[in-house]
Amino acid sequence: MKLIARLALFVCLLAASCVAAAPTPVPLNPAEELQHVEGEVGRYGGHLVIGQRSEPKTLNPVTATDAVSREVIGRLMADLITINRASQQSEPGLAKSWTTSADGRTFTLKLRKGMRFSDAHPFDADDVIFSFTVYLDEAVNSPQRDLLIIDGKPLTVTKLDQYTVRFTLPHSYAAAERIFDGLAMLPKHILEKPYREGRFAQTWTLNTPPAEVVGLGPFRVKEYLAGQRIVLERNPYYWKADHDNHRLPYLDELVFLFVGSEDAQVMRFEAGETDMVSRLSSENFALLTKERTRTGSQLVDLGPSLEYNFLVFNLNDLATKKLNIISGKQTWFRDLKFRQAVSAAIDRDSIVRLVYGARGTALWGNVGPGNKLWVNQAIPHPQRSLDASRQLLKSAGFSWNNASQLLDPSGKAVEFSIITSSSNTQRMKMATLVQDDLAHLGMQVHVVPLDFRAMLDRVFQSFDYEAAIMGLGGGDPDPNPEMNVWLSSGSTHLWHLEETQPASDWEREIDQLMQQQMITLNYEKRKRLYNRVQQLIAENLPFVFLATPNVLAGAKAQVGNFHPAVLDHYTLWNADQLYLRTETRGMERAGIR
Amino acid sequence: MRTKTLILLSTLAALHLIVIFAGFIAPYDPGLQNRELPYAPPNRLHFVDASGFHLRPFVYASMLVFDAYQEDRTHEYPVHLFVRGDNYTALGIFRSNVHLFRVDEPAHIFLFGADGFGRDEFSRLLYGGQISLAAGVLATLLSLTAGTIIGTVSGYYGKWVDESLMGSAELFLSLPWLYFLIAVRAFLPLHVSPAGTFLLLICVIGLIGWARPARLVRGVVLSARARNYVSAARGFGASDLYLLQRHIFPETFGVLLTQAALLVPQYVAAEATLSFFGLGVSEPVPSWGNMLSTLQQYNVLVSYSWLLAPAGALVVTSVIYWLLADALHSRLKSHSI
Numbered sequence: 007m008k009l010i011a012r013l014a015l016f017v018c019l020l021a022a023s024c025v026a027a028a029p030t031p032v033p034l035n036p037a038e039e040l041q042h043v044e045g046e047v048g049r050y051g052g053h054l055v056i057g058q059r060s061e062p063k064t065l066n067p068v069t070a071t072d073a074v075s076r077e078v079i080g081r082l083m084a085d086l087i088t089i090n091r092a093s094q095q096s097e098p099g100l101a102k103s104w105t106t107s108a109d110g111r112t113f114t115l116k117l118r119k120g121m122r123f124s125d126a127h128p129f130d131a132d133d134v135i136f137s138f139t140v141y142l143d144e145a146v147n148s149p150q151r152d153l154l155i156i157d158g159k160p161l162t163v164t165k166l167d168q169y170t171v172r173f174t175l176p177h178s179y180a181a182a183e184r185i186f187d188g189l190a191m192l193p194k195h196i197l198e199k200p201y202r203e204g205r206f207a208q209t210w211t212l213n214t215p216p217a218e219v220v221g222l223g224p225f226r227v228k229e230y231l232a233g234q235r236i237v238l239e240r241n242p243y244y245w246k247a248d249h250d251n252h253r254l255p256y257l258d259e260l261v262f263l264f265v266g267s268e269d270a271q272v273m274r275f276e277a278g279e280t281d282m283v284s285r286l287s288s289e290n291f292a293l294l295t296k297e298r299t300r301t302g303s304q305l306v307d308l309g310p311s312l313e314y315n316f317l318v319f320n321l322n323d324l325a326t327k328k329l330n331i332i333s334g335k336q337t338w339f340r341d342l343k344f345r346q347a348v349s350a351a352i353d354r355d356s357i358v359r360l361v362y363g364a365r366g367t368a369l370w371g372n373v374g375p376g377n378k379l380w381v382n383q384a385i386p387h388p389q390r391s392l393d394a395s396r397q398l399l400k401s402a403g404f405s406w407n408n409a410s411q412l413l414d415p416s417g418k419a420v421e422f423s424i425i426t427s428s429s430n431t432q433r434m435k436m437a438t439l440v441q442d443d444l445a446h447l448g449m450q451v452h453v454v455p456l457d458f459r460a461m462l463d464r465v466f467q468s469f470d471y472e473a474a475i476m477g478l479g480g481g482d483p484d485p486n487p488e489m490n491v492w493l494s495s496g497s498t499h500l501w502h503l504e505e506t507q508p509a510s511d512w513e514r515e516i517d518q519l520m521q522q523q524m525i526t527l528n529y530e531k532r533k534r535l536y537n538r539v540q541q542l543i544a545e546n547l548p549f550v551f552l553a554t555p556n557v558l559a560g561a562k563a564q565v566g567n568f569h570p571a572v573l574d575h576y577t578l579w580n581a582d583q584l585y586l587r588t589e590t591r592g593m594e595r596a597g598i599r
Numbered sequence: 600m601r602t603k604t605l606i607l608l609s610t611l612a613a614l615h616l617i618v619i620f621a622g623f624i625a626p627y628d629p630g631l632q633n634r635e636l637p638y639a640p641p642n643r644l645h646f647v648d649a650s651g652f653h654l655r656p657f658v659y660a661s662m663l664v665f666d667a668y669q670e671d672r673t674h675e676y677p678v679h680l681f682v683r684g685d686n687y688t689a690l691g692i693f694r695s696n697v698h699l700f701r702v703d704e705p706a707h708i709f710l711f712g713a714d715g716f717g718r719d720e721f722s723r724l725l726y727g728g729q730i731s732l733a734a735g736v737l738a739t740l741l742s743l744t745a746g747t748i749i750g751t752v753s754g755y756y757g758k759w760v761d762e763s764l765m766g767s768a769e770l771f772l773s774l775p776w777l778y779f780l781i782a783v784r785a786f787l788p789l790h791v792s793p794a795g796t797f798l799l800l801i802c803v804i805g806l807i808g809w810a811r812p813a814r815l816v817r818g819v820v821l822s823a824r825a826r827n828y829v830s831a832a833r834g835f836g837a838s839d840l841y842l843l844q845r846h847i848f849p850e851t852f853g854v855l856l857t858q859a860a861l862l863v864p865q866y867v868a869a870e871a872t873l874s875f876f877g878l879g880v881s882e883p884v885p886s887w888g889n890m891l892s893t894l895q896q897y898n899v900l901v902s903y904s905w906l907l908a909p910a911g912a913l914v915v916t917s918v919i920y921w922l923l924a925d926a927l928h929s930r931l932k933s934h935s936i
Contacts, residue, residue, distance in 0.1 A: 269897035289898040292666065356634045360715060363666075428877045431896055438716060438882045442632050452792070455877045457781070 028228075028258035029242040034251055038120035039102055041246045043254070048566050048585025050252070053237075053259035056578070057271040057280040061264045062236065065219050065227065066210040067190035068140055068148045073574075078262055081238055081581050082124075083190030084222035084245075086115060086134070087183045091571030091579040094379065094483055096183045100129070100191055100222060100245070110178035110527045117169040122243040123193050124226040125217065131165040136194040136201075138163045146206055152490075153185045178525050180532055181484050193220045212236070224255040224582035235263045246582055256585035276301065281565055281586075284576040286558040287432065288363035294560055301562075306570050308557040310367040310376035315433065315477040316549035317352075317424065317440060319345065321501045321509075322469040332472055335422055338414060339473075343402035345547040347395040350388065351443050357553045361435045365558060369551040371544045372491075373536075376554065376572055377483045380533065382540040395447055412448035421450040422472040425464060428455035433475050436552055440475070465500060475552070476500070481574060485523055485536045492516050492539060501548045512546045564588050604930065607923045614916065618728035622687030625722035626701045626708055630883040631685070633707060633717030636661060638903050640668055641712040641720075648675060660706035676706035712905035715893060718883075724908050727885035732916070734801055734886075735867035739859050741805030742866075743812050747855065750816025751843060755824060765817065768810035776807055780878055793884040800879055804869045812858050816851050823850040853931040860924035864917035871913060887913055 034040065062075040067083050070076055088099040101115040121129040141148050142160050154161050159176035166172055175182060196218060200209045210219050216227040222245065225238035238260040246254045265274055272290045274280045276297060286294070295305055319339035320332060338344045354368035367375055371385045403415035412420040424440065426433045437453040444451050456464070464471045478498065481487050490496035494508040494517050508514035516539055523535040543549070559570040559577050564587040570577045617624060644656040657677040659670035682701045688694050702708045711720040753764040780803065791799065823829060829846050873879045874888025882889070887909035894900045894907065
């Protein structure tokens, strides 16, 4: 009886899966200016399952701010010029070519002809103009808007003909074509009406009917089940093909399961329910490596990431805040020799070994070895030396009492707290190691794990902290996105926010250098300017840099064209080229179908 | 019955003594990091080598070969008793540097392995027990004291006093404490020393816990108050204080003792829960809860089983206390009949 019931269910499910088959790619049309991509020629079919830590919050590419939403949206949308995640260079996207004027201020982009949105509606310059109108609209409040405002002035867009647009920048801007990366082109025919009616922010939520979410990406939305999964299906009109003239993408479906946490992602992958994992911690990577023989998965260690983890002291101006205890301690934190002593006492090699299981790299500056184009190789990497630390502290007037506690020049014991996010076990471990290292100098350090939001609130709003361990970076290797960290007026100038003018000479020099590199078009010249910035940062230690993790990712053996990159999105950036060597059974095992 | 209680009591006393004299029994300082030995597995005690059997056990040094630990068999390190090592204090009075057992450097004796910083899990377990058990016992005292006072007043005076006190007890029982505490942590000052956090922890656990014993005591007081001899004493002009002291409070004694034996393990577990969520004593001071919190990570849970030792200690402690509560309960019952 049971067997019959099972058989019946199986037949039903089979029928259901036939009905819900993914759309077949539309045959190539000679009028289309397709992009032909390099890489292994794959086979059509199958679904790729990915575990996500949480649910996306929106499908709106203009207002999305969280990484999870962007992970999904990135597969639905396309941009004019894109940064190739493998080569880290910009390359044509929806714009088949572009020319730059001699002064670097004007960009003329030629769009591909014959392109169609995922609902078959043609794409042309009007959509580009509409998209930029939306991105630049202050009322929409897009996080990408900042990128398009240069020196307080927005760039302007004009339509030259149906397939040509011209962008004019307020002044020359280095590597300006990189700002187009990640700016999704929107369908004017769908979104113009809600935009005019002022409802733009409410469009394209997770509950929008899938047919209304229209993009130029390799996939389109098929279904969303709250709390469980979102399924994307092939966009049959996608504008890329392989060199055998097969229209991409190869996959029928891309399924994002909402699993809850990194550990859950790893467990699902281990159990064979998902096909890919990225942003693995070194411990989980080691765990999967042990099981590699059983699971036969491809695990890749891509080397150092662009993220930098650091210890930052609170150097904010606390005059208006009632934080007397902290401002009393700022005398130490402001003393360069104190920061140098802290930096010299930290055992970075241990951090790399114990926190990252040797899958990481120690850092002495904001640019790590993962950023090959921009790293300043001349930054010294001094070995840990407690003697050097003690010398520095002595010369700054610090002394030790009989209990070998460190005393400041006024005789007060040096004691401070380090806050860090309690959900980030790696930074918690770093904090414990730093605590122990500094105890050798006689500093009494308390580690205070806080909820991530509570920590951000203290660092950005109330300034009610003494020191913090945090991480930044990871997006683009180019120096321009780092502007908001290093400019004294920047919104992520963590150690001293809300500066009206540079607080020190070196900050003033960094301001000048960063402004200058932004308008310098020659790479060699920019590199020299940015080298000097890195040198100033390493010498003045506004951040005490600790370490960077390696980018670790994994996929099942049958996933073809699996080429993870150091840049976001690590594994899905070439989702259009991913294919399955044999039909996956992941979905059945996940109990989905 | 009597022997069973005695056995349980002496086991408990032994357990607490071991924890109190952690400094002597533990071979290492609980905060001492051996950064070259993260997650080192427990050392095996050997008795036999190539030259035959030895009465004095010995260990081999652990060494990391690629990513797995192996014993370095080239040199034996016998276990020495009563050796000098790190300084410690017990009960805040005795200072010493004599440890029960140790091996010579560079080898280490990790009976229960090491954690992610290469800290001796056995030493941390003993020191962590100081925090966890002390928190349990002190919080029990606190909540029983508060509970007894409130319960007695409530049961003895009755009427609106009773109603308002028991009403607030119910309110206390219905609050979602864990979420409340997690929210409170964000507003606490950053500078709370481990000792301060410890006291805070005891206060929090103890103050939350007063409601249940208060209700129990109230019930006993209520029934005691109606006894004939109490009415008689009152008739002879005894004051409230005399009645409470002489006739009513002794009635609650048995209930309180049983409650205490039940509450201690419950509060030890409460400390573990709070520390597990990062609300208890912070690094590097160990407690059973914050030691267990590393097991929140999946890879640690599946790879390093020896880090479950504090969970074992929690189970053993709880079981002994519960058996004691059981024994006390049945003894009291047989007395009252």
